[in-house]
Amino acid sequence: MKIKKSTSKRMPLGRKYKIEKRASQHKKKMKKIARRSTFIKGKKGKTKELNIPNLWPFKEQMLNEMSDLKERMKQEKEEKKRRIQEMKNCEAMRDNSSEVKDSNTLKMPANLTDLMENALNRQNAFEASKSELEELNMKTLGDPTSSDSSRKAFLRDLRKLIEESDVILEILDARDPLGFRNLELERSIVAQGKKLVLVLSKIDLVPGDVVKEWLAYLRREFPTLAFKSALNSSTEHGVNHSKSSGLRASNDFIKSGSVAFGVSPLMSLIKNYSRYNKNSKRSITVGIMGYPNVGKSSLINSLKRGYCVKVGAVAGITRHLQRVDLDSTTKLIDSPGVVFTGNSQDPSQILRNTVQLTNVKDYFEPISLLLQKIDHEILLKLYKIPMFNSVSEFLTNVSISRGKLNKGGVPDTNSAAMIVLTDWFNGKIPYYSFPPQNNSDQSSLERDSITVVSNWSQEFDIEGIYDQLDSQINN
Numbered sequence: 001m002k003i004k005k006s007t008s009k010r011m012p013l014g015r016k017y018k019i020e021k022r023a024s025q026h027k028k029k030m031k032k033i034a035r036r037s038t039f040i041k042g043k044k045g046k047t048k049e050l051n052i053p054n055l056w057p058f059k060e061q062m063l064n065e066m067s068d069l070k071e072r073m074k075q076e077k078e079e080k081k082r083r084i085q086e087m088k089n090c091e092a093m094r095d096n097s098s099e100v101k102d103s104n105t106l107k108m109p110a111n112l113t114d115l116m117e118n119a120l121n122r123q124n125a126f127e128a129s130k131s132e133l134e135e136l137n138m139k140t141l142g143d144p145t146s147s148d149s150s151r152k153a154f155l156r157d158l159r160k161l162i163e164e165s166d167v168i169l170e171i172l173d174a175r176d177p178l179g180f181r182n183l184e185l186e187r188s189i190v191a192q193g194k195k196l197v198l199v200l201s202k203i204d205l206v207p208g209d210v211v212k213e214w215l216a217y218l219r220r221e222f223p224t225l226a227f228k229s230a231l232n233s234s235t236e237h238g239v240n241h242s243k244s245s246g247l248r249a250s251n252d253f254i255k256s257g258s259v260a261f262g263v264s265p266l267m268s269l270i271k272n273y274s275r276y277n278k279n280s281k282r283s284i285t286v287g288i289m290g291y292p293n294v295g296k297s298s299l300i301n302s303l304k305r306g307y308c309v310k311v312g313a314v315a316g317i318t319r320h321l322q323r324v325d326l327d328s329t330t331k332l333i334d335s336p337g338v339v340f341t342g343n344s345q346d347p348s349q350i351l352r353n354t355v356q357l358t359n360v361k362d363y364f365e366p367i368s369l370l371l372q373k374i375d376h377e378i379l380l381k382l383y384k385i386p387m388f389n390s391v392s393e394f395l396t397n398v399s400i401s402r403g404k405l406n407k408g409g410v411p412d413t414n415s416a417a418m419i420v421l422t423d424w425f426n427g428k429i430p431y432y433s434f435p436p437q438n439n440s441d442q443s444s445l446e447r448d449s450i451t452v453v454s455n456w457s458q459e460f461d462i463e464g465i466y467d468q469l470d471s472q473i474n475n
Contacts, residue, residue, distance in 0.1 A: 060406075068358060089308065090322075154336050157321045158289065161335045162188070165287030167195045167273055171294045174200040174226070175432045177214055179352060180291050186222075197269065198224040201295035203261070206432040217435035225269065227262035229298035260302035267303070270330060283329045292337030293353045293425075300324055300332050309334050353425045363417035367391050370424060373431055382429065383420075395420075 052059050162168065168189055172180045177200060189196050198218050203211050203226045211226055218224040274284040288296045297309045309322050322334040337354070349355060350366040360366070368391045371379075380387065385397035392413065399405065399416035406412050423429050 071358070086309070153320075157335055161287040161289060161321060161333055162192065162194060165194060165285050165333060167197060167270065167284065168287045168289060169197050169199050169299075171199050171201050171288065171290035171296050171299065173291075173294050173352070174203045174206045174211060174214065176352075177218065178433075178436075179348070180294060185289075195273065196222050198222050199266070199299070200224065200226045201229065201299065202427070204228050205427045205430070210432050210434065213435050223269065225262055225265050227266060227295075227299060227302075228260060229295050229302045230260040263303060274329060283331055285331045285333060286326075287333045287335065289335050290337060291352060291354055294337065296337070297334055300334055303332065350421070351424065357418055357421060363395075363414060363421070364391055367395065367417050367420060370420070370429075374429060378430065382423070 052062060056062070170181070170186070177198075186196060198221075200211065200214060200218075206214075215224050215226060270284060270286060288299065290296050300309050301307055303326055304324060308324050320336065324332045324334065326332050345355075345361055345365075347366040347369040350360055351370060371391060371394065376388075379385070379394070383398050383401050385394075385401050388394040388397055395413040395416045396411045398420060399411035399413055402416065402419055404412040404415040404419070420429075424431075
């Protein structure tokens with residue numbers, strides 16, 4: 001049987017190129033079909049929006065709900081991105097910062113009796129602080145949209161902040177310091193033997209003479225310093241610590257957002273306390289607390305000379321304790337803002353920017369309270385509106401001036417109210433309060449604080465720090 005030879009695989013070049021051309025055409029056709037199929041399924045391209053009929057009676061309400069939902073989803077997405085970036089920054093800082101061993105460790109007791117006594121003392125101190133903060137919990141206002149579990153978490157964070165901190169900074173808005181204080185919490189802090197320092201923030205929104213009056217008033221109770229945070233802490237150039245003096249510097253602050261004021265006195269106060277302990281290996285922990293959106297995180301960024309913790313113009317940006325190493329011996333703890341009041345829709349709390357505008361149910365009451373505080377001439381010039389005699393007339397004039405009109409030319413008073421409140425929060429509407437002039441009735445906290453300040457003067461070197469700060473504020 002003759003074996004058949006294998007056929008050759010050679011082919012004419014014309015046939016070879018024809019096959020390659022047909023194959024490329026087939027692949028191109030299949031890709032085109034795949035693109036069309038994915039577009040039809042909605043995986044690519046813009047989704048078609050659902051149109052609401054104009055005759056639908058609740059169209060405006062539904063549109064508002066949809067816009068709120070869209071804005072909420074956008075904020076959640078941005079918050080998630082910021083949280084991821086913040087975790088990356090913290091991990092990088094943790095790797096770069098040198099580990100400092102705290103020599104303030106518990107010494108082993110000599111015998112069993114000392115061990116039981118120490119444990120009993122720590123337990124009593126913990127129960128006392130816990131009971132005091134639980135009393136405050138009965139009046140705590142968290143985020144109106146948050147659950148009870150998140151509010152309890154805020155109180156746990158606050159309790160933990162007080163326990164871990166050696167010095168606690170209570171941040172107060174310089175425009176209304178008394179409205180941002182919590183006397184019960186201050187008593188609880190002093191009772192636990194912690195050092196409390198009051199810090200007036202946003203002093204660039206208040207005249208220098210008023211700042212000096214508030215400093216003199218509050219220094220009778222606790223050590224008080226003035227501070228202005230840098231606005232552009234996330235820029236590539238960082239934060240500049242100003243050493244200029246006089247009211248000329250305040251004008252520079254308004255023009256430049258990268259300048260912080262009051263850093264040197266605050267750092268001197270912290271370093272003096274650390275130096276007084278005569279233990280160079282021991283690191284000092286500084287806790288920062290206050291109302292929401294009062295400037296706690298901005299203060300940390302200004303001290304750190306850069307963007308370290310997340311900040312924002314709305315309340316509730318910080319949701320948990322955040323620890324930042326300022327240097328090898330100083331640690332800062334940022335805390336979420338806690339409001340100690342029972343009504344989330346209280347007009348005074350809304351004007352303090354403790355409630356997000358999207359959660360405000362009625363804009364009439366806060367605007368009415370704002371009109372009682374502000375000279376009407378300022379509002380007439382700011383919004384370029386005629387004279388008004390009522391809140392509704394004021395909001396109507398603002399909506400017409402800013403072009404906030406609904407269908408048919410009806411003024412949108414809610415949008416006008418949000419514009420006014422936003423300008424109020426951003427400091428575009430000038431306002432500041434004066435300290436009380438009646439000094440005859442002295443509170444019990446103030447009487448106790450006089451002895452507290454005298455006891456702390458040696459540790460903090462308060463007089464020297466006051467001279468340093470006053471030289472920068474005076475002309």
